[in-house]
Amino acid sequence: MSSPILWIFLPGLLGVGFLFYRPKDRFPLVVAASVCLFLTWVAWQIPIDVVLNVGPFSFEIFPSLSFFGRSFTLTNAERPLLSFIYLFETLWLLGTVIAKPARLFISVSLICVSLFVAALSVEPFLYAALLIALAVLVLVPLLSPAGKPVGRGVLRFLIFQIFAVPFILFTGWILTGVEASPGDLNLILRSGLFLLLGFTFLLGLFPFHSWIPMLARDSHPYIVGFLLFFLPTISTVFALGFFDRYAWLRDSQFVYQIMTLIGSLSILLSGIWVLVDRHLGRVLGYAAMMGIGYSLLGIGLSGGQGVQIFFALLLPQALGLWVLSASLGSLLDKDPNLTFEGVAATFTSSPLSIAGLLLSVFSLAGIPLLASFPPRIALFNILATQASWAAMLAIVGSLAFAMVGVKLALAVLQRSTRPRSEWVEEAQPVKADAQSEIKDLYSWAFLIIACIGFVGFGLFSRLFLASVPGFASMFPLLFP
């Protein structure tokens, strides 16, 4: 068996198969989560391209698969990332129990993840842009559910993602010319400009970011959260591939300075915008924008250090977005009003979801003792000597984001301490499960996992950060 069959075709075909599964039970969830957990374990434990003997049997996972004259290759270097991707896909699948997105989410998320993994493994690596665009297209029907008018954010998202494809494909072709004649400054400038434009569209960077908050307001938060975690993560790893392959890009200080500038601006602007917003769905969008900004700041540190910081930031960001999206999905299921006041009003029926929401907002803001704090402190330490202005902008943006948590906590406190009126204006129909979150085992399990994740990573970060060099080893030239 080859690794692309295991990590690309198996989950992809499973996802396609579940598209045709009609009964409304949890069979697809159980099977999909089990398969993803199995794939996580295989990526973690079983080496690729090594013959393993188990009793009388011997087997080997081959690293490559030829397809239409090109190949998909997953080697030992990619195993930590594969393990991470499938671990979080398992969590996103399990989170559907409380977030309750559309039923098709399970199959579509499997197809998307398999396309994203295909994007990371295709050779030549430039074709990844096409596979990422296909993954995005697969998600669009979930972002705009049937029976509802199509939001402007969905269409803008689709257009910007398709715009990214020509820029990135052309960049790849120009870069081969740069390799042939490295002294040609015009060629370098053109490829740099195309690359910048392509990734600005793909990652939703300023000024092409407008679809992120629009989509986050109009679509189901759990689906948006899934998109806003996997798309930027895979796209940034794809972008790191350019740095690893092309020496002129890797050695250009100007490129790193541009990334530092764009990253710090993204953090500052998302912090300012989130401060004046009152819709918690849009807060999710700004949280993702802030995460992209931090990733760019990390890569902007240049060389092996930058790659390590990028991967160190990835785990807390993934956990934060998952908990935030699941909490919002759970709240949306009980009350469609996702404003501060609306969410505060549901505190008595959804205390666990609101606790998860607060924890994730504070963690994503980088509050001490929570998950994002240790890697960000490491980032700020290095930035203080290299670009102190960028560190200042990032700190201001993060503090502004933390204020959202404070505002939400105050709204909840004010609401819960307000004296109740003696009059009942009108009897409101109450959903059967609206009162039952405190008795819901799944909600408790979710909150406990979130607490262990956030506090565990915050307090014992060295334990988790020890795996970072393993992730970075997939870029041997960038992280020698």
Next chain:
Amino acid sequence: MDTGLPGLIVLVLILACAAALLMNRDWRWVLGALGLQYFLAFLMITPSWPLELASVKLVAGWMAAALLGLTRLNLVEEPQSDTRRLPTSPPFLILSTFLVLLVVSGAAPALPDWARQMSIDQAWGGLILVGMGLLQVGLSSSNFRSIVGLLCLLSGFEILYASVEASLLVAALLGVLNLSIALVGSYLLQTVTVEPRQ
């Protein structure tokens, strides 16, 4: 496509198709122009790619146009009218088309210097479609016209990219991308009329 009268005729037809996509309000004419545009793009690609590989683009493009056509045919009435945030009167659109032509006339002669494999006709044809597609996407706020604009932009890019890359996998992926955009477009066109599933 070599420079000369046939090349010039194809270029003029490409411009006419792109202008029809932009200006025509009747979806039947728009999809007819889209189908013709895919045929002209196929003619542009044939000098760079083997005929059987180039025909993948033609078939994928026609299937995309047919998908959109079948969807519109089954819609009882206009699902969304153009909200007309920007002027869409013929003089404005003609002026915009001339602006695109002006930009293309500046960029197209320089493009074959970047890529020796690219002919001047391919550069002109590709850039006209990219420019008109961008214009269509930028000016329209209706789903149908935005999707048609995206398809137009992509077919222009495919003409340019075909001259520098002749990979089977790229041809397949770009074909699937075109079809997926049309499928998503069909879904978005009828999403308001479809009953939500529990």
